[in-house]
Amino acid sequence: MISEAKRKYNKEYKKWYKLHHHDKYLQSRRREKRQWRINLKKRNPYRYWAGNVLNGHRRKGFIVNISVDELALMAKKAKYCSLCGGEIDWSYKLRGKNTPVQTHPSLDRADNSKTINITNIDIIHIKCNTLKGFTRRRLFLSICNQIIDYNVSI
Numbered sequence: 420m421i422s423e424a425k426r427k428y429n430k431e432y433k434k435w436y437k438l439h440h441h442d443k444y445l446q447s448r449r450r451e452k453r454q455w456r457i458n459l460k461k462r463n464p465y466r467y468w469a470g471n472v473l474n475g476h477r478r479k480g481f482i483v484n485i486s487v488d489e490l491a492l493m494a495k496k497a498k499y500c501s502l503c504g505g506e507i508d509w510s511y512k513l514r515g516k517n518t519p520v521q522t523h524p525s526l527d528r529a530d531n532s533k534t535i536n537i538t539n540i541d542i543i544h545i546k547c548n549t550l551k552g553f554t555r556r557r558l559f560l561s562i563c564n565q566i567i568d569y570n571v572s573i
């Protein structure tokens with residue numbers, strides 16, 4: 420016969436035990452999920468990038484008329500930045516927490532429209548996209564020219 424106190428203790432212990440293990444369970448699930456994401460990045464960085472980019476744009480209210488696979492295919496072919504011609508770094512090893520490497524890829528909308536089609540996008544460096552900002556490509560190039568001309572003349 421178990422005493423009332425002992426029964427109470429057992430009950431509390433069980434509760435604590437469950438909670439404790441639940442935490443551990445969640446922790447291991449989180450670890451698994453993280454590993455799965457890392458593996459996905461390693462296995463197919465292009466598709467991983469494409470999925471992230473399209474999700475991000477959708478969240479920001481863009482109309483996305485292109486599938487992840489289509490963009491991933493385009494990404495795979497994009498060895499060089501279409502603005503400066505430099506090599507694009509598709510590795511995810513260098514990327515720290517929330518600090519994208521400047522030579523990593525980013526999506527550039529040629530006409531800065533709210534719709535994303537296969538015809539109006541380019542893959543360029545993050546740094547080039549930051550520099551270009553909201554200007555259209557032709558205007559950006561003419562600004563670059565002006566800067567070069569001015570700096571050469573002085």
Ligand SMILES: [Zn+2]
Pocket residue numbers: 500501502503504505543544547
């Ligand atoms: Zn570039």
